Each structure stands twice: as structure tokens, then as C-alpha cells.
Amino acid sequence: MTIQALLLDLDDTLVDHRGAADRGLRAWLTGMGLAQSPAELEDHVERWFVLEARHYERAQRRELTYTEQRRVRIRAFLPGWDLADDALADDVFAGFLGCYQAAWRAFDDAAAVIDRARRAGLPVGILTNGDETIQTNKLRRTGLLRDDVPVFASSALPAAKPDPRAYLTACDRLGVSPAATLMVGDSLRHDVVGAQRAGLQARLLDRHGRYDGPQPGAGVRTVRSLAEVA
Numbered sequence: 429m430t431i432q433a434l435l436l437d438l439d440d441t442l443v444d445h446r447g448a449a450d451r452g453l454r455a456w457l458t459g460m461g462l463a464q465s466p467a468e469l470e471d472h473v474e475r476w477f478v479l480e481a482r483h484y485e486r487a488q489r490r491e492l493t494y495t496e497q498r499r500v501r502i503r504a505f506l507p508g509w510d511l512a513d514d515a516l517a518d519d520v521f522a523g524f525l526g527c528y529q530a531a532w533r534a535f536d537d538a539a540a541v542i543d544r545a546r547r548a549g550l551p552v553g554i555l556t557n558g559d560e561t562i563q564t565n566k567l568r569r570t571g572l573l574r575d576d577v578p579v580f581a582s583s584a585l586p587a588a589k590p591d592p593r594a595y596l597t598a599c600d601r602l603g604v605s606p607a608a609t610l611m612v613g614d615s616l617r618h619d620v621v622g623a624q625r626a627g628l629q630a631r632l633l634d635r636h637g638r639y640d641g642p643q644p645g646a647g648v649r650t651v652r653s654l655a656e657v658a
């Protein structure tokens with residue numbers, strides 16, 4: 429079936445989340461004097477991303493709010509600090525957040541894919557797992573927020589990806605049929621398998637060639653950049 433609408437993931441699809449988190453984290457740790465050696469810095473970075481993956485996922489499953497998962501993460505990351513007080517935990521986390529936000533960058537091919545689709549008359553939406561305020565702010569600060577491209581953030585949806593309700597709500601709000609909608613993103617589970625189960629078409633964005641060797645699975649089509657999304 430031809431494609432009549434485009435849904436794009438945000439983190440690591442339009443905006444380099446992982447790169448920004450990595451650069452921001454290193455700047456924050458170094459600024460606080462927490463990394464006394466390169467090895468210690470790497471150890472902190474690794475621990476940070478393990479905690480992020482664990483607790484951010486819990487927020488997506490609605491076991492915690494987005495604010496609560498930050499508090500849990502910062503307390504686990506700095507166990508020797510007395511961060512029992514919520515305001516204190518929020519304040520320390522805000523230090524990282526400032527460095528992370530300063531490092532936000534859109535990928536070079538992000539604005540162009542949105543432009544191309546809109547010029548071709550396709551409705552375009554951004555479907556992202558995350559907090560609506562933060563994700564909208566991220567798009568604004570990277571120059572990608574547009575009046576004609578709505579943002580569907582999971583905090584404001586009935587469920588997060590890969591729950592079918594996430595994709596179906598986005599299609600409904602765009603006024604398009606799921607079968608004629610293409611979802612593009614970097615997560616096999618969230619942007620491809622979940623989308624296909626909900627009846628959408630999907631492409632896996634594999635910027636780093638992670639799936640050059642191991643095949644991502646039957647029926648999964650990959651692109652190396654958003655420039656390949658015609």
C-alpha cells in the first residue's frame with residue numbers, strides 16, 4: 429500500500445539523544461569533580477546508562493512518573509549522597525539536565541525528511557516515548573518544532589510504544605489510516621515491531637550499521653539515514 433503519512437521517532441532518530449546524554453554527562457561529572465581519572469569517568473558513564481535504561485523503561489510502563497524515575501536514578505547513581513529529600517534530588521539531577529540540554533543536536537538529515545514529506549502533502553507526526561514538555565522543548569531547541577507537525581508524547585497518550593494504542597492514537601489524531609502510515613525510528617521494538625503489530629508500515633533507522641551482520645528479523649526493512657526515506 430502506498431504511504432500517505434509519516435510518523436517519526438524523536439530520540440536517536442531526529443535528535444542525537446545518546447550523544448547529548450554522553451557529552452552532557454561527561455561535562456557534568458567533570459564539573460562536579462566526580463571523575464578523578466579517565467577509568468573512573470568511564471565507570472560512571474557506564475553505570476549512568478545502565479540506570480537510565482532500567483528506570484526510564486519503568487516510567488514508560490507507568491510504574492513510576494518521569495519525575496520519580498529521575499529521583500530513583502540520581503539516588504542510585506550517587507549512593508553516598510543524602511538525597512532522600514525530593515527537592516534535593518531534583519536539584520542535583522537538574523545539574524545533569526542542564527548539561528544534557530546544552531548538548532542537544534538535531535541530526536543533519538532530520539529537518540529535510542520532515543520538509544520533504546510535508547512538501548509532498550503528507551501529514552507528519554512525531555511519536556515519542558517521553559514527557560511531553562521535555563520532548564517538545566527538545567524539538568524547539570533543536571529547530572525541529574513546527575506548527576504543522578504535531579508531537580505525540582507518551583506522557584499524553586493512553587500508552588507508550590510498543591503498545592498498539594500509542595501508534596493508533598497518533599494515526600487517529602493525524603486523521604490517517606494505520607495501514608497507509610510509515611513509522612520510522614531507531615528502535616526495533618518500539619518503532620518497527622510494535623508499529624507493524626498495530627498495522628502500520630515501518631522502517632528501522634540503523635545509523636551505525638548495528639544490523640549489517642545480524643539480520644533484525646524477517647519483514648524488517650532498514651535505512652541507514654533519514655535521507656533514504658523517500
Ligand SMILES: [Mg+2]
Pocket residue numbers: 437438439440441613614615
Ligand atoms: Mg529512539
